[in-house]
Amino acid sequence: MTPIQTGPESGTTPPLRPARPAPESVQPNWAGALRQELFASRTDGLVSVLLIMVILAAALGLLRWALAQAQWAVIQANTSLFAIGRYPVQQQWRLWLLVVLVAALSGVSWGLLRAFPRADRSGEIWPFNDRLVVALLGFLAAWLPAALALGLPLQLRWWVITALLVTMRWLAGHWGRSLPSRLVKLVPLSWPLLYLFGMVLIAGGLGLPRVPPSEWGGLLLTLLMASFAILLSFPIGVVVALGRRSSLPLLRWSSVLYIEFIRGAPLITLLFLGQNILGYMLPGGWAPDRVWRAAWVLTFFCGAYLAEAVRAGLSAVPPGQLEAARSLGLSMPLALQRVVLPQALRIALPAAVGQFISLLQDTTLLSLIGLLDLLGTARTVMANPEFLGKNAEVYLTLAVLFWCCCAALGLGSRALERRLDPTHSPV
Amino acid sequence: MSTTLERIPWWRDRRVVPWIVQAVVGLALLLVITLLVGNLVRNLTAAGLLLSWRWLGQPASFDVAESLIPFDASMPYWRALLVGLVNSLRVILVGLVGATLLGTAMGMASFSGNGLLRRLARVYVEVIRNIPLLLQLLFWYFVVFLALPNGTAAFQLPGIVLSKSGLYLAWFAQGLSWLGPELVNGVWQAPLRLSVEFTALLTGLITYTGAFVAEVVRGGIASVPKGQWEAATSLGLHWSASMRSVVLPQALRVIVPGLNSQYISLAKNSSLAVAVGYVDLYSVSETTLNQTGRALEVFLLLLGSYLIIDLLISAVMNGANQLVQIRER
Numbered sequence: 001m002t003p004i005q006t007g008p009e010s011g012t013t014p015p016l017r018p019a020r021p022a023p024e025s026v027q028p029n030w031a032g033a034l035r036q037e038l039f040a041s042r043t044d045g046l047v048s049v050l051l052i053m054v055i056l057a058a059a060l061g062l063l064r065w066a067l068a069q070a071q072w073a074v075i076q077a078n079t080s081l082f083a084i085g086r087y088p089v090q091q092q093w094r095l096w097l098l099v100v101l102v103a104a105l106s107g108v109s110w111g112l113l114r115a116f117p118r119a120d121r122s123g124e125i126w127p128f129n130d131r132l133v134v135a136l137l138g139f140l141a142a143w144l145p146a147a148l149a150l151g152l153p154l155q156l157r158w159w160v161i162t163a164l165l166v167t168m169r170w171l172a173g174h175w176g177r178s179l180p181s182r183l184v185k186l187v188p189l190s191w192p193l194l195y196l197f198g199m200v201l202i203a204g205g206l207g208l209p210r211v212p213p214s215e216w217g218g219l220l221l222t223l224l225m226a227s228f229a230i231l232l233s234f235p236i237g238v239v240v241a242l243g244r245r246s247s248l249p250l251l252r253w254s255s256v257l258y259i260e261f262i263r264g265a266p267l268i269t270l271l272f273l274g275q276n277i278l279g280y281m282l283p284g285g286w287a288p289d290r291v292w293r294a295a296w297v298l299t300f301f302c303g304a305y306l307a308e309a310v311r312a313g314l315s316a317v318p319p320g321q322l323e324a325a326r327s328l329g330l331s332m333p334l335a336l337q338r339v340v341l342p343q344a345l346r347i348a349l350p351a352a353v354g355q356f357i358s359l360l361q362d363t364t365l366l367s368l369i370g371l372l373d374l375l376g377t378a379r380t381v382m383a384n385p386e387f388l389g390k391n392a393e394v395y396l397t398l399a400v401l402f403w404c405c406c407a408a409l410g411l412g413s414r415a416l417e418r419r420l421d422p423t424h425s426p427v
Numbered sequence: 428m429s430t431t432l433e434r435i436p437w438w439r440d441r442r443v444v445p446w447i448v449q450a451v452v453g454l455a456l457l458l459v460i461t462l463l464v465g466n467l468v469r470n471l472t473a474a475g476l477l478l479s480w481r482w483l484g485q486p487a488s489f490d491v492a493e494s495l496i497p498f499d500a501s502m503p504y505w506r507a508l509l510v511g512l513v514n515s516l517r518v519i520l521v522g523l524v525g526a527t528l529l530g531t532a533m534g535m536a537s538f539s540g541n542g543l544l545r546r547l548a549r550v551y552v553e554v555i556r557n558i559p560l561l562l563q564l565l566f567w568y569f570v571v572f573l574a575l576p577n578g579t580a581a582f583q584l585p586g587i588v589l590s591k592s593g594l595y596l597a598w599f600a601q602g603l604s605w606l607g608p609e610l611v612n613g614v615w616q617a618p619l620r621l622s623v624e625f626t627a628l629l630t631g632l633i634t635y636t637g638a639f640v641a642e643v644v645r646g647g648i649a650s651v652p653k654g655q656w657e658a659a660t661s662l663g664l665h666w667s668a669s670m671r672s673v674v675l676p677q678a679l680r681v682i683v684p685g686l687n688s689q690y691i692s693l694a695k696n697s698s699l700a701v702a703v704g705y706v707d708l709y710s711v712s713e714t715t716l717n718q719t720g721r722a723l724e725v726f727l728l729l730l731g732s733y734l735i736i737d738l739l740i741s742a743v744m745n746g747a748n749q750l751v752q753i754r755e756r
Binding site (some may be wrong): 037038040041044047048051054055143236247249250254264265266267268269272273276277279280281282337353357361362364365367368391392394395398399402403406407410 | 445448449452453458462463464466467470471476540541542543544547553554556557558559560561562564565566569570695696698701702704709712713716722723726729730733734737
């Protein structure tokens with residue numbers, strides 16, 4: 001009788017390969033953590049050393065170039081061109097006024113957000129992130145105007161504007177709760193009003209002398225185009241998304257046709273359409289200025305992509321929601337507005353913000369049709385014999401600027417997502 | 428007791444309302460379209476530019492810097508447009524392959540055990556996605572490629588030479604003899620020369636689309652249950668083996684549909700070639716418009732070409748999708 005071998009030493013098969021040492025569950029010392037992250041095995045170690053060498057070389061090279069070789073005078077000499085293009089000097093106070101208003105309103109809104117926290121928040125008036133942002137703003141206000149070699153009066157203005165923003169933030173954060181609630185409810189409404197007022201300030205009208213769009217430029221034009229297209233494309237996107245999911249064939253097919261037409265063509269061919277053909281399609285005298293034509297093309301372009309994002313949000317809402325709302329006696333528009341859309345838009349938010357980020361990037365294409373947006377201005381600056389060949393400095397600056405704008409939008413979207421998350425909101 | 432049925436008013440009748448809505452929307456659309464097209468026809472007739480394709484046969488009288496098919500200025504416009512289309516297709520095809528390779532590598536790297544590699548993959552994606560493609564293309568062309576040294580100072584690897592005048596690759600020449608790049612009178616010669624515009628455009632498109640592909644690949648790999656990793660590892664497979672033969676095949680089911688839209692956007696983004704001086708379809712179309720003034724025809728040709736390219740990519744990707752999905756009996 002063969003003995004049935006039992007026991008720990010005979011029943012286990014030998015491991016196919018030497019077992020890795022059990023990972024220490026807690027790595028309190030950074031050296032151990034570093035070792036596990038970077039030097040877990042021999043190949044890992046080799047790869048890490050190689051990567052560290054490459055990164056160090058690249059960083060050193062970039063630093064040496066930026067500090068020693070690069071000539072940043074091309075940026076310093078053209079700050080106003082990059083910022084606002086050829087906006088007439090006598091009218092620039094309007095832009096300053098707009099910046100002051102935006103800073104003040106941002107400060108108030110920011111402070112009120114902290115003064116009236118949602119249930120998920122600790123309710124601190126100065127959370128750590130906010131202190132960090134204020135420190136960053138202070139640093140930027142101190143460093144950026146100096147680095148751009150602005151004159152002292154201009155530097156002073158930026159300091160005052162930053163101080164205004166922080167002061168409003170402080171005041172609203174501390175005294176926001178004691179304000180009458182009717183006044184507080186006006187704050188979200190004041191943003192669209194400020195936008196319209198800003199348009200008037202920039203373009204003229206209401207007694208202000210007109211500044212034609214051909215004189216807007218630089219960052220001003222880029223931000224204006226992007227914000228215009230984002231704001232107007234939103235209703236287009238929602239309506240077209242609803243149309244695409246409608247049971248009425250005419251609505252569905254016209255929406256599909258619009259979306260597929262826009263999404264099938266590269267943006268530059270649509271801008272081409274706007275510049276070269278739109279003029280023929282409208283009755284004489286109706287055709288808007290070149291800048292506005294491009295703005296409308298961007299709007300309809302973004303609308304089609306937004307419609308797809310909203311459609312994904314709509315299809316994520318269970319059909320029972322609409323049925324429940326309808327059976328409660330809500331009419332179709334009311335059911336959509338009160339029940340379906342709030343849920344769908346919340347789901348569509350990340351995709352929509354992604355779309356807005358790519359729209360902000362797509363405004364650079366305006367330079368290809370001869371408009372003087374940020375990139376277009378940069379290209380005219382580099383065509384100037386005085387600054388010939390300063391491509392690296394200019395493109396790198398623009399890249400940093402765009403990166404910061406897009407990353408900030410992404411961060412804001414994530415914060416908004418958290419704030420709208422129903423699992424965190426008060427019951 | 429009166430049991431008269433309450434009549435539903437017509438504005439709340441389910442049989443009537445949809446038709447009214449459609450009639451209103453249809454009428455509005457019809458009105459807008461009639462207005463636009465009517466104006467277009469009237470204005471184009473007045474300008475003598477109404478739809479006609481005869482100009483396609485006239486000599487183009489402009490030259491194209493690089494072309495795969497023979498072309499000179501005496502050839503007709505359709506030939507020039509064809510050259511542009513072929514150039515576009517060339518950059519799209521090579522770009523698709525390159526972006527897929529780079530994106531897959533980067534997407535896989537974001538699951539590496541090596542912390543540095545993982546973070547580097549994230550940094551790559553975050554940096555590239557937040558900078559406009561046009562800016563990146565200009566950067567590659569003007570800052571990187573046009574600053575390259577020429578002649579003997581050019582970057583040289585066995586079989587590859589990268590200089591300001593282009594990328595030179597070894598290739599088969601005259602029969603089956605392998606021929607590398609060589610310097611003849613200070614000018615590089617090679618059987619395969621890619622112009623610097625093409626190389627810059629390709630580099631920009633590949634790095635840009637690669638970041639988006641990396642995100643798709645990352646999402647696909649993340650969708651594979653963690654147990655699959657653990658099972659593969661406990662079977663004794665290495666990281667690379669479990670990735671290659673366990674995780675990636677399952678991830679492909681999520682990745683392939685996501686790649687479709689990235690590929691289409693690469694095809695559309697290739698039209699930015701005009702910014703770096705590569706002669707693609709859009710660039711030829713722009714020149715054609717400037718010479719003939721035929722805006723509508725040129726636009727329709729552009730639209731049709733990109734639509735066909737998009738549809739082709741979608742068709743291929745749908746086929747690929749059917750290959751990777753689970754086959755149920």
